[in-house]
Amino acid sequence: MEYEIKPRNKFSLGLKELWQYRELFYTFTWRDVKIKYKQTYLGMAWALFQPIVMTILFTLSFGKIISSNTALSLPYPVFALSGFILWNIFSSGLSNAGNSMIANSNMIKKIYFPRLIIPISSILVSLIDFVISFLVFIPVLYYYGCGFHLRSLVLIPLSLLLTCFCTFGLGTFLAALNVKYRDFRYILPFFIQALLFATPVIYPVKISDNSLFGFIMQFNPMSAPIELFRNSFSNYNLNIQDIIISVVVSLFLFIGGIYYFRRTEAYFADLA
Amino acid sequence: MKPILEINNISKKFRINHELQPYLSLRDKLSHVFRKRTSIEEFWALKDVSFNVMPGDTIGIIGKNGAGKSTLLKILSRITPPTNGQIKSRGRIASLLEVGTGFHPELSGRENVFLNGSILGMKRFEIKKQFDAIVDFAGVEKFIDTPLKHYSSGMQLRLAFAVAAFLENEILIIDEVLAVGDAEFQKKCMGKMDEVSKSGRTILFVSHQLGSISVLCKTGIFLNNGIIVNHSVIQETIQQYLEYPKAGDVASEYQREISQYSNKELAIKSVVFTDNVYKPKRDFFHSEDVNVTFNFSGKNLAAYTLLVCVLNTLKTPVFSAESKITGDHLTLKINRDFLTQGAYTLRIRIHILNVKTVDYIDDDYHFNIIDTSSDFIVYNNINYFYGSVIGNYKWSE
Numbered sequence: 001m002e003y004e005i006k007p008r009n010k011f012s013l014g015l016k017e018l019w020q021y022r023e024l025f026y027t028f029t030w031r032d033v034k035i036k037y038k039q040t041y042l043g044m045a046w047a048l049f050q051p052i053v054m055t056i057l058f059t060l061s062f063g064k065i066i067s068s069n070t071a072l073s074l075p076y077p078v079f080a081l082s083g084f085i086l087w088n089i090f091s092s093g094l095s096n097a098g099n100s101m102i103a104n105s106n107m108i109k110k111i112y113f114p115r116l117i118i119p120i121s122s123i124l125v126s127l128i129d130f131v132i133s134f135l136v137f138i139p140v141l142y143y144y145g146c147g148f149h150l151r152s153l154v155l156i157p158l159s160l161l162l163t164c165f166c167t168f169g170l171g172t173f174l175a176a177l178n179v180k181y182r183d184f185r186y187i188l189p190f191f192i193q194a195l196l197f198a199t200p201v202i203y204p205v206k207i208s209d210n211s212l213f214g215f216i217m218q219f220n221p222m223s224a225p226i227e228l229f230r231n232s233f234s235n236y237n238l239n240i241q242d243i244i245i246s247v248v249v250s251l252f253l254f255i256g257g258i259y260y261f262r263r264t265e266a267y268f269a270d271l272a
Numbered sequence: 273m274k275p276i277l278e279i280n281n282i283s284k285k286f287r288i289n290h291e292l293q294p295y296l297s298l299r300d301k302l303s304h305v306f307r308k309r310t311s312i313e314e315f316w317a318l319k320d321v322s323f324n325v326m327p328g329d330t331i332g333i334i335g336k337n338g339a340g341k342s343t344l345l346k347i348l349s350r351i352t353p354p355t356n357g358q359i360k361s362r363g364r365i366a367s368l369l370e371v372g373t374g375f376h377p378e379l380s381g382r383e384n385v386f387l388n389g390s391i392l393g394m395k396r397f398e399i400k401k402q403f404d405a406i407v408d409f410a411g412v413e414k415f416i417d418t419p420l421k422h423y424s425s426g427m428q429l430r431l432a433f434a435v436a437a438f439l440e441n442e443i444l445i446i447d448e449v450l451a452v453g454d455a456e457f458q459k460k461c462m463g464k465m466d467e468v469s470k471s472g473r474t475i476l477f478v479s480h481q482l483g484s485i486s487v488l489c490k491t492g493i494f495l496n497n498g499i500i501v502n503h504s505v506i507q508e509t510i511q512q513y514l515e516y517p518k519a520g521d522v523a524s525e526y527q528r529e530i531s532q533y534s535n536k537e538l539a540i541k542s543v544v545f546t547d548n549v550y551k552p553k554r555d556f557f558h559s560e561d562v563n564v565t566f567n568f569s570g571k572n573l574a575a576y577t578l579l580v581c582v583l584n585t586l587k588t589p590v591f592s593a594e595s596k597i598t599g600d601h602l603t604l605k606i607n608r609d610f611l612t613q614g615a616y617t618l619r620i621r622i623h624i625l626n627v628k629t630v631d632y633i634d635d636d637y638h639f640n641i642i643d644t645s646s647d648f649i650v651y652n653n654i655n656y657f658y659g660s661v662i663g664n665y666k667w668s669e
Contacts, residue, residue, distance in 0.1 A: 004359065004361070005348070005353070005358060005359040005361065006356055006359050008520065023390050023395060023396055024390055024391070027386070027387055027390040027527075031376065031379065031387055034379060034383065035376060035378050035379070038378045038379075038419075039378070043358065048356075104374075106373070106374075107373055107374050107391065108351070109351065110351070110367075110369045110370045110373045111349070111351065111366065111367060111369070111373050111374075111391055111392065112349050112350040112351050113391065113393070125316075168280070260329055266352070266353045267352070267353075269346065269351045269352045270352055271288070
C-alpha cells in the first residue's frame with residue numbers, strides 16, 4: 001500500500017478511503033447511542049419521548065382546529081406523529097452533526113481518519129431513534145384504523161432516503177461551517193425550530209394562503225419526504241411537481257454539503 | 273530496498289492573526305470586508321524538511337519546544353496537510369500523538385478498548401484477537417466492565433498505552449506517550465517498545481527524555497526552528513542538541529537581560545564558570561575544579577536561599593547544593609575528579625523554602641566535562657554509560 005501526503009487541492013469524495021474505514025461508522029454510531037442513554041433509567045425509550053409528547057400536545061391544542069379547517073387524509077394524531085418521527089431525523093440529525101466536529105475536536109487534532117465519518121455517524125444515531133419510534137408508530141397507526149399499503153414498500157424507503165440526503169447534506173455543511181464560524185452553534189437551534197413551522201409536520205401544506213409561505217413550504221426539502229411518508233398510509237393524491245422540486249433541492253444540498261466539507265476538512269485540525 | 277517513508281521538502285506555514293479571536297465569527301469576517309486586516313504574521317513551523325526512513329529504522333526526533341517536532345508528526349500522520357512538499361509512504365502509519373484518543377469516561381474499559389482500537393485503525397477482529405493480551409498488559413482485568421470514569425488516572429493511561437502497544441501497523445509515530453504511569457509500568461512500556469522496534473517495524477519517536485530516546489532509537493533528527501540541524505547516529509544527534517546553544521555564545525559567562533531581573537526582589541544577574549585559577553571557561557577536564565559564580569541583583573539578600581541542582585545529559589539530577597545568600601555573589605566549587613564526561617546543566621532557584629520562589633533558571637546554563645584520562649574512559653568507546661559521578665568507594669578482600 002502506497003500513498004502520498006501532499007498539500008490538498010483536488011476534490012474527490014474519497015469513497016475508497018471511507019470504505020476502508022467503514023467500521024468506524026459503526027463504532028462512532030454505537031458510541032453515540034451508548035453514551036446518549038448511559039445512566040438513564042428509561043434508556044432507549046427516550047427516543048420516543050419527544051415525538052409522542054409533541055403529538056399529544058398538538059392533538060390536544062390544535063388538533064380539532066386543524067382537522068376541521070383543512071382536509072386531512074389521516075386522523076390528526078397519526079398525521080402529527082408521522083410528521084414528528086420523520087422530522088426528528090432531520091432536526092436531531094442536524095443539531096448533532098452541526099456540533100459533531102467541535103465535540104470531537106480532540107480526536108481531530110490527534111488522529112487521522114476520514115472526517116466525513118463524524119457528522120455522518122452522528123446522523124445515523126437519529127436514524128436509530130427513528131427505527132425505535134417507528135415501532136411505536138405502527139400500533140398507533142392501526143389503533144386509528146389506518147394501515148400499510150402495497151405502495152408503502154416504495155414510499156417509506158423513498159421518503160427515508162430523501163430525508164437522509166437532505167440531513168446529510170445540510171448536516172455536513174453545518175459541521176464544516178461550525179468549525180470555522182462558531183456562530184452557527186447559536187443559529188442552529190433557532191433555525192431548526194423556525195423550519196419546523198415551514199414544514200408540514202403539525203399542519204398540512206395548504207394551511208395558509210400566503211404565497212411566500214407556500215413558496216418556502218414548496219422548496220423546503222423536508223416537505224416531500226413527510227408527504228410521501230404519510231401518503232404511504234392513506235390514498236390522497238401526491239403533487240408530483242412538489243416532489244420533484246424537493247428531490248432536486250435535497251440532492252443539491254447533499255452534493256453541496258459534502259463538497260464544502262471535503263474542501264475544508266484538511267484544515268479542521270488547525271482551526272478546531 | 274526502497275525507503276518506507278520519503279519526506280521531500282516539507283514546509284508548513286501558520287498564519288498568526290494578532291487581531292482576531294482564536295476562532296472566527298461571522299461578525300469579524302463581515303467587519304473585515306470593509307476594513308483591511310492588520311497584522312497577519314506568517315510563521316513557518318517547518319521549512320524544507322527532507323529525509324528518508326528505511327524499513328525497520330527507529331528515529332528519535334529531538335528539539336526544543338516550538339522547534340516543529342509536533343508539526344512534523346502531525347503532517348506525517350495526515351492530521352494537517354503540509355503547505356509545500358510531499359511525503360511518500362509505503363506502509364500503514366499509526367500515530368500515537370496522545371494515548372487514549374477518543375476514550376470516553378461513560379463507557380466501560382472493554383468498550384473503550386474497542387473504541388480506541390478502531391479509531392487507531394485496528395479492525396474489530398484484530399481487537400478481538402488481541403483483547404486478552406491488551407487487558408493483561410494493562411493489568412485491569414478486574415475492572416474491564418466498569419465505566420472508565422471510575423478508573424484511576426494511572427489505570428486509564430495503562431489501558432490506553434496497552435491498546436496502542438498492540439497495533440500492527442508498519443510505521444508507528446509516537447509523541448511523548450511514554451511519560452505515563454509509575455516506574456514499573458514505564459519499564460514495561462520501554463520493554464514493549466524495544467520489542468516492537470526489534471520486530472522490524474519503523475518507529476518515529478519524539479520525546480524530551482533523552483534517556484529513553486537514546487535507548488530506543490538508532491538514528492536521530494535534531495530540529496531547530498523548523499529546520500533539520502543534524503541527522504545522524506542518535507548519540508551524535510543528542511550531543512549536537514546539547515551543545516547547540518553554545519554555537520552562538522562561547523562565552524563562559526551567562527549574562528541575563530536586564531528585564532529578566534530588574535523588576536524582581538532578588539534575582540540572578542549572571543552566572544560565570546571558571547577553573548582552578550579563576551580563568552573563565554566552559555569546558556573543563558575532569559581533573560579540574562569547576563567554579564560557578566552566581567551574581568545577584570536586588571535587595572533583601574539575606575532572607576533567601578540559593579538552590580542549585582546539577583543535571584546530566586539525560587536531565588537526571590546528579591546532586592544539589594544550597595546556601596544562604598549573604599552578599600551580591602556566591603561561588604560554588606565542584607571538586608575535581610567528581611563528575612564524569614558529559615554536558616551538565618544547572619537548575620537554579622532563589623527561594624525561601626516552602627514560602628516562595630523569587631527567581632529560577634531551568635536548564636539553560638551548561639558546562640562540559642571532558643574526560644581524557646580516567647579509568648573509565650575505555651567504556652566511553654563502547655557506549656557504556658557508567659554514571660555521572662566518579663564513585664567514592666573502596667574494594668576489600
